[in-house]
Amino acid sequence: MTAPAARAAQLRRLLDEANHRYHVLDDPAIPDAEYDALLRELQAIELAHPDLASADSPTQRVGAGVLPGFAEVVHEQPMLSLNNAFSDEEVAEFVQRIEKQLGVAEPEFSVEPKLDGLAISLRYEQGLFVRGATRGDGATGEDVTQNLRTLKAIPLRLRGQAPPVLEVRGEVYMPRAGFEAYNARMRETGGKVLANPRNGAAGSLRQLDPRLAAARPLAFYAYGLGVTDGWTLPARHSQMLQALRGFGFPVSPEVSVARGLGGLLEYYAAIGARRDALAYDIDGVVYKLDHHDQQKAMGFVSRAPRWAIAHKFPAQEQLTTVEAIEVQVGRTGALTPVARLAPVQVAGVVVTNATLHNADQIARLDVRVGDTVIVRRAGDVIPEVVRVVAEKRPLDAHGRPLHAPFEFPSTCPACGSPTEAVRKVLKQTKAGGIEYAEGAAIVCTGGLFCPAQRKQAVIHFASRRAMDIEGLGESLVEALVDFDYVRTVADLYALGLDDFLAMRRRADERDGTVPETVKAGKVATKWAENLIEAIAASQATSLERLLFALGIRDVGESTARTLARHFGALQPIMDADEATLCEVPDVGPVVARRIAGFFAEPHNREVVEALRKAGVRWTEGAPQRSAQGPLAGQTVVLTGALAVMGRDEAGDRLQALGAKVSGSVSKKTSFVVAGEAAGSKLEKALALGVEVWDEARLLDFLNSHPAG
C-alpha cells in the first residue's frame, strides 16, 4: 500500500470511529476542531489521488453536487404504517386481541418512543451503505442516498460481521436544540426558518443539493428491518435492536421491554412525563410484540401489522387560523395584542385566544389576520402562537398578502387617547445616548379617563385578594362602567336594588339577550340583593386589603401588608413623603415615588374619602416595625395542596407567628411546607437542601404555638 493510501485508510478509520462515538454512542472522542482537521486532510489526499476516493469515505458526507431529481425506489418489503391508538381503551383492545389470538397472557412488547420525523429505509450490501429511500407511499419511495450520506449518525460501513444484505428502517429526525440553533442562524442571516423539527427533517432530505442537507442538524434512530439476506434473525425484536447497535446504528436509549397492558400504559405515562425533557419531539410511543414468532402468528390487516400499534399523545401543537387580532387594555394602561383563533383542541383543551405579548413579538412572528398559525401549549398551560405558516397566508389576485402587517393603534381602542411607547432604558451610554431594551410596551395615556382602565381598577378592587366582593365579576363590572353607574370604586357602595335591575335591563337590551332573569323578576331581585349584600360585607376590611385594593402601581399584596404593618394606619401613609416611605422594608425610591405620587393626586384622596363616607372601615393599630413571635425572621414557602386549612389560611397563621411567607424558594428560605402534589418548588427545596415540612408537622407546630 502506498503512503497516501495508508494514511487515507487510517484517517477514514479515525473519522468513522469519531463519528460513531459522537453520533451513536453520544460520547465524543475528539474535539470538533480536530475532527475537521482530519477530514480536511483526507479530502486533500482524495483530491490528489482520485483513485483512493471511495463511496464509504467520510468525505462523502459533506455533500456532492446538485442532484437532478430523485429516482424512485420500490421497497422490496413494503414500509407499513402503524395503527394508532388515542386512548387506553384502544390499547386494551389491541392487547386483548393478541392475548386471545395467541392464547397467551401478558405478552411481552418491545416499546419505544415514536419520533416525529421521517421514516426511511437504508440498504447495506456486503456491509456498505448502498441506498437510502424515503417511505413514500409505503410501496415506492424516493432515493435520497446522497442526502442520507451526510447524516453522521448513519453508518456508511457496518461494524462487525455484516450480512450480505441488510435493510434497516428508522426515523430521521431533527433534535430540538439543533432546530433552534439552525433557525437562530437563519434569522440572523435572513435565511428561511423551518416551521418545526419534523418539517425540517422531511424538507432537508428532499433537498436536491446535498450540501444544503449537510448543513441541517439531522439525526437518526433505527427501529426495524426490511429485507435481509444471510442473517439469522434473533428471536426477539429487542434482541434485534441490540444487534443493530452492534452494527453501528443508533437505537433510542428509551427502548425497553414491557409486559401486558399494565406495562404498556406504565411506559406510556413514564415517557409522557419526560416528553418535554427529551432532546427531540415525539408524538407517542410504539408497542411491538417482542417475539418474532408471535408477530408472525398475528399477521397483518390491510397495510398495518396487527402485532404493533402507535399510542399517540394528545397533540401539543395544532394548526389554526387567526380570526382577528385585538388589543386589550390592562389595569396599568398597557396595551396587549391578543390573537382570536378559530377554536382548536390543543393538549386536551379548546384554545380560542393566545396572547401575542407585545409589539416586538408580533413583529417577530409577523402574525396577520387570516394567517394559519401553529399554536402550542408547552410545559405550562398558557397557549402561545409558535409561528406563522407562511405558505398558507391568504393572497389577493396579484399574489400579494391580503392583509398588511399588524400595526399597533396610535390611539387607545377603549378611550381614543393617544398611545405612547414606554421603552425601558437599558443603560445610558457615555456619549449621552440612551440604549433601549427590546420589548417596548405601548400604553394608553388616558389614565382613569379610559373606561378600560377604570374597569380593570374596579375588577381589581373587587377581587378575592383585595376587597373580596363575591359575584362582582368581569362582565358585571363592564356593564356597570359602560352605563356609568360606576366611575370610581366608591360608587359601588351607593348602588341600590333599582340600579342593578335597571342596569341589567339596559345591558340585556343592548346585547339583544332575552333575559330569563328579568322575566322571572324574583330571580333577578334575588341576584341584586345578593350583590348588594356582598358589597356591604366588604365594608369591614383590613388596612392591607384596602391598600392593595386601591391599585397603586407596584404595590401588590406583599408591599401593601408591609406598609400596613409599618404605619399601622392609613393617614400616615397618605401623608408620608418619599424619604419616609423609603424607610419601609422592601420599599425603595421607585416604589416610594409611586405611593407618594398616588396620594398626591387629589382624585385619589377623594376616592379614599368617599370610601370612608360610604362606610368602608378597616382595622388600624399601632405601627409594628419588626416581626415578633416564634417564627420571627424566618422565611417560609408553601407549596402543593394543603388538605386541612388551605394555603391562604396556613399563610395567615404563619405570619401571625412572625414568619415571612414568600412565593419562591431560595437558599434563604427557612423551610418549605409541602402539601399534596407539590411540584417544582419542592424539587428546588430538596436541591438547595432547604428543610421540608409536611402538613402534619405544620399542624403540630401551629397547634403548639397558638397565635397572639
Place this chain on the structure above:
DNA sequence: TGGCCTCGAGTTCA
C-alpha cells in the same frame, strides 16, 4: 456595580 431574591403584573381555561 453585580448578582441574587422577591414581588408585581399579565395570561388562559375548566
Place this chain on the structure above:
DNA sequence: CTCGAGGCCA
C-alpha cells in the same frame, strides 16, 4: 407560571 424589574447585600 413566567418574565421583568425593584430592592438589598456583598
